[in-house]
Amino acid sequence: MTQSSATTPPGAVSRPCDAAAESEQLPSPARRKVLKGALAAAGLVLCLRQSGRVALAGAQKYGAAGEPGGVVDNPLVFVAIHPDNTVTVTVHRPEMGQGIRTSFALVVADELEAEWPQVRVEQAPADQARYGNQDTDGSRSMRHFFEPMRRVGAAARMMLESAAAAHWGVPVSEVVAERQKVWHHGSGRKLSYGELAVQAAREPVPEAAAVRLKRPEQFRYIGKSSSRLIDGADIVAGRALYGIDTRLEGMLYAVVARPAVLGGKLAHYDAQAALAVPGVVKVVEIPSHPLPALSYPLGGVAVLARNTWAAIKGREALKIRWEEGPNRHFDSQRFETELQQAVRRPAKVVRDQGDAMGVLREAGRRIEAEYYLPFLAHASMEPPAATARIVDGHCEVWAPVQDPQGTRDLVTGLLGLKESDVTVHVTLLGGAFGRKSLADFAGEAAVLTKAMGGTPVKVTWTREDDIRHDYYQAVALERLEAVAGPDGLPVAWLHRSASPTEDATFEAGAEGEDSSEYGMGMINIPFRIPNVRLEIPGVPAYTRIGWFRSVYNIAHGFAIQSFIDELAHAAGRDPLEYQLALIGPPRRIDPRTLSDEWNYGESPQRYPLDTGRLHAVIERAAREAGWGRSLGKGRGLGLAATYSFMSYAAAVIEVQVGAGGKIDIPRVDIAFDCGPQVNPDRVRAQLEGSCIMGLTVARYGEITFRDGRVQQSNFNDFPVLRLPESPRDIRIHMQPAGFEVPLGGVGEPGLPPIAPALVNAIFAATGRRIRRLPLGTQLADWRA
Amino acid sequence: MALTLRINERSIAVEAAADTPLLWVLRDELGLTGAKFGCGMGLCGACTVHVEGQPVRTCVTPVGAVEGKSITTIEGAGHDPIGRAVQAAWLALGVPQCGYCQAGQIMSAVALLRNTPEPTDGDIDAAMAGNICRCGTYPRIRTAIHRAARELREAR
Numbered sequence: 009m010t011q012s013s014a015t016t017p018p019g020a021v022s023r024p025c026d027a028a029a030e031s032e033q034l035p036s037p038a039r040r041k042v043l044k045g046a047l048a049a050a051g052l053v054l055c056l057r058q059s060g061r062v063a064l065a066g067a068q069k070y071g072a073a074g075e076p077g078g079v080v081d082n083p084l085v086f087v088a089i090h091p092d093n094t095v096t097v098t099v100h101r102p103e104m105g106q107g108i109r110t111s112f113a114l115v116v117a118d119e120l121e122a123e124w125p126q127v128r129v130e131q132a133p134a135d136q137a138r139y140g141n142q143d144t145d146g147s148r149s150m151r152h153f154f155e156p157m158r159r160v161g162a163a164a165r166m167m168l169e170s171a172a173a174a175h176w177g178v179p180v181s182e183v184v185a186e187r188q189k190v191w192h193h194g195s196g197r198k199l200s201y202g203e204l205a206v207q208a209a210r211e212p213v214p215e216a217a218a219v220r221l222k223r224p225e226q227f228r229y230i231g232k233s234s235s236r237l238i239d240g241a242d243i244v245a246g247r248a249l250y251g252i253d254t255r256l257e258g259m260l261y262a263v264v265a266r267p268a269v270l271g272g273k274l275a276h277y278d279a280q281a282a283l284a285v286p287g288v289v290k291v292v293e294i295p296s297h298p299l300p301a302l303s304y305p306l307g308g309v310a311v312l313a314r315n316t317w318a319a320i321k322g323r324e325a326l327k328i329r330w331e332e333g334p335n336r337h338f339d340s341q342r343f344e345t346e347l348q349q350a351v352r353r354p355a356k357v358v359r360d361q362g363d364a365m366g367v368l369r370e371a372g373r374r375i376e377a378e379y380y381l382p383f384l385a386h387a388s389m390e391p392p393a394a395t396a397r398i399v400d401g402h403c404e405v406w407a408p409v410q411d412p413q414g415t416r417d418l419v420t421g422l423l424g425l426k427e428s429d430v431t432v433h434v435t436l437l438g439g440a441f442g443r444k445s446l447a448d449f450a451g452e453a454a455v456l457t458k459a460m461g462g463t464p465v466k467v468t469w470t471r472e473d474d475i476r477h478d479y480y481q482a483v484a485l486e487r488l489e490a491v492a493g494p495d496g497l498p499v500a501w502l503h504r505s506a507s508p509t510e511d512a513t514f515e516a517g518a519e520g521e522d523s524s525e526y527g528m529g530m531i532n533i534p535f536r537i538p539n540v541r542l543e544i545p546g547v548p549a550y551t552r553i554g555w556f557r558s559v560y561n562i563a564h565g566f567a568i569q570s571f572i573d574e575l576a577h578a579a580g581r582d583p584l585e586y587q588l589a590l591i592g593p594p595r596r597i598d599p600r601t602l603s604d605e606w607n608y609g610e611s612p613q614r615y616p617l618d619t620g621r622l623h624a625v626i627e628r629a630a631r632e633a634g635w636g637r638s639l640g641k642g643r644g645l646g647l648a649a650t651y652s653f654m655s656y657a658a659a660v661i662e663v664q665v666g667a668g669g670k671i672d673i674p675r676v677d678i679a680f681d682c683g684p685q686v687n688p689d690r691v692r693a694q695l696e697g698s699c700i701m702g703l704t705v706a707r708y709g710e711i712t713f714r715d716g717r718v719q720q721s722n723f724n725d726f727p728v729l730r731l732p733e734s735p736r737d738i739r740i741h742m743q744p745a746g747f748e749v750p751l752g753g754v755g756e757p758g759l760p761p762i763a764p765a766l767v768n769a770i771f772a773a774t775g776r777r778i779r780r781l782p783l784g785t786q787l788a789d790w791r792a
Numbered sequence: 793m794a795l796t797l798r799i800n801e802r803s804i805a806v807e808a809a810a811d812t813p814l815l816w817v818l819r820d821e822l823g824l825t826g827a828k829f830g831c832g833m834g835l836c837g838a839c840t841v842h843v844e845g846q847p848v849r850t851c852v853t854p855v856g857a858v859e860g861k862s863i864t865t866i867e868g869a870g871h872d873p874i875g876r877a878v879q880a881a882w883l884a885l886g887v888p889q890c891g892y893c894q895a896g897q898i899m900s901a902v903a904l905l906r907n908t909p910e911p912t913d914g915d916i917d918a919a920m921a922g923n924i925c926r927c928g929t930y931p932r933i934r935t936a937i938h939r940a941a942r943e944l945r946e947a948r
Contacts, residue, residue, distance in 0.1 A: 390830075723833075
């Protein structure tokens with residue numbers, strides 16, 4: 009941690025970061041994402057939780073151990089067994105649709121030998137010291153906590169066995185726990201977990217090394233396909249509670265007018281008309297913080313009312329003049345031109361192998377292309393919302409947040425409280441996709457309850473607020489150049505990726521992708537190309553950049569997988585056969601040999617890049633899709649494959665392009681290898697969802713800026729895929745793997761291959777190459 | 793003003809301006825938070841309830857317009873066999889991911905099955921096009937509607 013105590017003002021709240029000695033060893037730029045002077049000056053010092061894409065702990069710590077808070081596997085923290093024989097599993101990672109409340113409970117219940125109908129789930133509040141890392145992104149929850157949660161269940165089971173043995177006065181070797189009872193061999197005596205609960209809790213917790221885990225063939229829930237969802241019954245009955253559903257006695261409802269331009273400040277406001285709206289109680293100014301934006305509230309004017317509608321009407325009645333600041337001229341169309349210029353000149357080299365520039369310079373014929381991905385908004389169905397109150401100096405927050413501890417730290421700092429005086433209750437998240445990693449909305453609720461003397465306040469964002477004040481997926485312009493050898497395979501490869509860095513949200517002036525960002529599918533291309541040069545131009549950010557499901561993999565995957573399709577066609581070769589040839593024979597590549605020092609924070613030994621697995625998912629998707637089958641006019645198959653978050657994904661999309669560019673997708677085949685699947689049905693659900701979200705990215709997603717303002721506002725001008733446009737048939741083909749294989753991520757890796765598979769299919773169907781997303785109306789002149 | 797609403801077969805008195813969208817009356821005044829806020833413009837369907845059996849977007853429906861009419865929200869969906877069949881199909885197929893939009897999806901699906909007991913894919917497209925799911929549960933929604941239709945047919 010490079011935070012300097014010199015920049016921390018007296019009285020600032022400083023949470024000890026998990027890697028005290030970090031300042032001596034910041035091994036790569038990816039580990040530099042720490043908060044510096046600007047934040048300290050504002051009276052708050054945080055460990056920056058960088059989306060799991062950066063490990064803050066020492067250089068040798070990988071996986072969960074490298075994340076703030078690390079791993080806790082104490083059964084007393086996570087399991088409670090009640091005298092009524094029910095079992096409560098505390099789930100410390102937020103639920104946003106990935107199914108983690110179900111899946112963690114299944115893992116614990118399996119090792120515990122609990123009966124599923126007796127299992128309940130409780131959501132942990134923010135407390136990383138108690139629960140271990142809670143920052144839910146980077147497709148890490150199961151990857152990092154499968155083993156710890158198994159140990160939790162198994163240790164609790166052993167404590168129950170010890171308690172029973174003690175009760176009967178027999179050696180523990182004579183008892184066995186099974187199906188929520190402990191049995192005594194021989195005598196046939198049995199005791200339910202409920203009967204043993206009190207005594208078991210007093211038994212010593214077994215050492216981690218002594219915990220006896222099941223053999224995979226003994227699993228009853230893990231790896232078994234079932235559609236059971238712990239919250240399913242509540243969801244279909246309308247009882248499930250999301251952040252926006254929080255209701256407290258005497259609560260006020262707030263809606264906030266925020267500066268349209270990032271860095272803007274309130275110049276003047278007149279609340280008279282707003283206060284005249286029936287139901288409006290008060291109008292309160294929320295201070296703006298100087299940039300960088302961090303997760304601070306944007307500032308502005310809040311209208312507090314007796315109900316949400318009155319607050320909305322009150323906000324409409326506000327008269328506000330803003331001081332718009334340095335970003336007021338930001339224009340995304342002009343920025344695209346800047347990005348183009350940036351990728352057409354030399355930039356910072358991040359991987360250089362052979363002499364790509366020499367080969368490119370000497371070559372008679374170069375193949376080159378530029379690909380564009382616009383800014384994207386998350387548009388989770390539940391817009392940001394949070395509720396807070398202060399009672400006797402203790403602030404409680406209820407919020408749908410991906411990073412509970414980050415939220416707690418934010419509120420602690422904003423209110424000048426001690427950490428122990430802030431409780432963050434994590435509600436269900438009505439979708440998040442990365443947006444709710446940064447909880448500016450919870451900060452607003454905290455500031456407002458303080459301004460109201462502790463009265464409970466719920467802040468609700470309208471859809472317009474959500475679309476206009478997101479932490480956006482970064483715009484990207486990707487330039488690729490190649491020289492083909494006699495067989496059409498590239499002998500030289502140059503890739504420049506111009507995209508604002510998410511770091512800029514935390515560090516003023518940060519420019520260009522950092523090593524974790526170009527580490528997402530750009531630097532670690534596993535192709536057999538003798539001369540490779542990868543460059544990162546330093547381009548600035550003029551808005552808040554955040555994380556969007558699969559993040560920089562989207563632009564890199566789109567560009568690289570489109571370009572390979574282009575190279576294959578240029579060589580007159582079949583794109584499937586071409587890509588397999590480009591990948592070459594099966595081998596396990598140490599990511600460091602590809603200049604990838606990051607590797608998603610995982611050990612390069614434990615998680616090498618296995619080209620055999622990549623090859624296998626491509627072949628599987630192609631075979632299942634009937635690659636090569638003849639299709640009618642205007643129909644085509646497109647292939648793309650990506651490796652991200654330690655998982656391998658390949659997609660073949662069948663498209664029919666009708667008159668006027670009407671897109672119909674009869675079928676998608678996705679082959680996926682994430683190692684073993686803990687909850688196969690949820691893995692499938694994530695892939696289906698990633699496919700549909702990927703199609704929204706490909707067809708519709710675009711945020712544009714003019715005069716510093718986002719031009720979109722709601723689902724009318726930021727459309728997302730609807731049911732009739734959804735593929736008729738999404739077939740998920742899971743690669744089998746034993747539990748000796750390390751787990752890969754699930755929530756994100758299904759998304760990157762979708763957009764390139766679609767544009768490649770469109771090329772096959774029409775001969776038109778789409779290099780700019782979204783597709784939008786680019787095929788409007790197509791005649792079927 | 794004082795209004796009397798008939799919600800889930802109960803008569804409920806509530807104080808609200810007549811132009812207040814029904815959604816906010818349900819959620820803020822009555823604590824019926826099953827209907828969700830998603831867009832405020834009738835674009836996403838998360839707020840769908842039934843008024844006289846027909847699906848209605850409560851975020852753009854003034855409460856004054858539904859006084860005296862029969863309103864069914866997701867909280868009352870299980871009171872009728874079609875609602876129960878749809879909920880059961882949703883669970884059997886593991887439709888929900890985050891679940892936020894599912895109340896609206898279910899209300900639209902129930903209305904579809906009431907009007908069209910054996911819907912084609914085209915019927916499903918038409919009835920469900922107004923309900924957005926950002927998690928991408930559409931394929932399972934389609935399958936679940938067909939399944940509920942089958943279960944209801946077999947029960948007849």
